[in-house]
Amino acid sequence: MTKPAALGQFSAAFRNDFSELLRWRRDVRSFRNDPVDEAALSRCLDTFTLAPSVGLSQPSRIVKVVSPQARQATLENFQRANEKALAGYEGETAQAYANLKLAGLKEAPVQLAVFCDEATEQGKxxxxxxxxxxxxxxxxxxIMQFWxxxxxxxxxxxxxxxxxPKALCASLNTPQNWSLVGYLCIGYPEEITREPELERAGWEHRNAHPEIIEC
Ligand SMILES: Cc1cc2nc3c(=O)[nH]c(=O)nc-3n(C[C@H](O)[C@H](O)[C@H](O)COP(=O)(O)O)c2cc1C
Known part of the structure; x- marks a missing residue:
């Protein structure tokens, strides 16, 4: 008999699908430019309120970055930071790094800056x-469950x-006690794959098993 998820019971079929969802989740840097379905995005954003948080403090604060000026400031911020990062590599690794696409800031239709409100009183x-x-x-x-x-x-x-992050907070004019946790580019992916892009590019590979020690 199928277990009713609405009653908090999850079937083997669901577990299998959930495991596939984890395998098919990707970090996406290349987006189609068609708009994201607003109702779907709203359903996803609602998951922020379902997330675990220390003391039930719910410290996530979300800024939807819409204006061309704010997006341009983020893009330039990334380009500066990325040039600096590249300068920290040498030889073949530098060449490999330079060839990676590490953000979809030019094309992602939805962009969210997610902050932590360090001064929140919620959670006491x-x-x-x-x-x-x-x-x-x-x-x-x-962010993880939103993803x-x-x-x-x-x-x-x-x-x-x-x-x-300091320059980003300044360009978005966020409150002083908010610290940046993630800048998220969102949209329909250009391609769907099971392999991380960095793995396909030969930069790094995923371990098949977690490292667990006993003590
Ligand atoms: C906290 C965090 C920060 C990340 N920052 C970047 C980033 O700046 N640029 C990028 O290309 N990928 C970034 N990634 C994505 C990782 O590179 C990616 O998760 C990893 O390569 C595994 O690929 P997958 O997410 O497709 O499984 C970030 C991921 C996390 C969790």
């Missing part, structure tokens, strides 16, 4: 006394971290 400080970084991890958890939900809707996400 539970769980962050000794490890304040837990607030940031909470935002990462929310999966997008993928389930056929929408791709590319996480851009090659940015100067």
């Amino acid at each position: 400080g539970l769980g962050v006394q000794t490890m304040p970084e837990m607030l940031h991890y909470s935002v990462v958890s929310a 999966l939900m997008l993928r389930a809707e056929g929408i791709g996400l590319g996480w851009v971290s090659i940015l100067d």
Whole structure:
């Protein structure tokens, strides 16, 4: 008998599909330029409120970057940061790095800057006394499930971290206590694949098993 997901019971078929979803999730850098379905995007954004967060603090803050000026500032920020990053490599590795496409900032129809509100009073400080970084991890958890939900809707996400966060906060004029966690490029992917792009480019390969030690 099929288990009813609406009652919190998940079937073997669902587990299999979920596992496939994890395998088919990709970091996307090449997007089609057709607009993203608004209703689908809205469903995905709602998952932010379902995410785990330390003390139930819900510290994610989302800025939808729409204006051409703000997008241009992000693109230039990335280009500067990427040039600096390239300068840190030598020889064949530098050549390989230069050939990678590491952001879809020119073409992604939807762009979100996701911040952590470090001054949030929600959660009353539970769980962050000794490890304040837990607030940031909470935002990462929310992004992760947003990413999966997008993928389930056929929408791709590319996480851009090659940015100067201070300059980005200045160009987006965000509150002082917000720190950047992820700049997300979103749209329909140009291609659908099971292999990470960096793996296909020969930059790095994915380990088949997690490293686990016992103590
Ligand atoms: C926190 C974080 C930051 C990332 N930043 C970048 C980035 O700036 N540029 C990029 O091309 N990929 C970025 N990625 C994507 C990774 O390169 C990608 O997840 C990895 O190569 C595995 O590929 P997959 O996500 O398609 O499985 C980032 C991923 C994470 C989780």
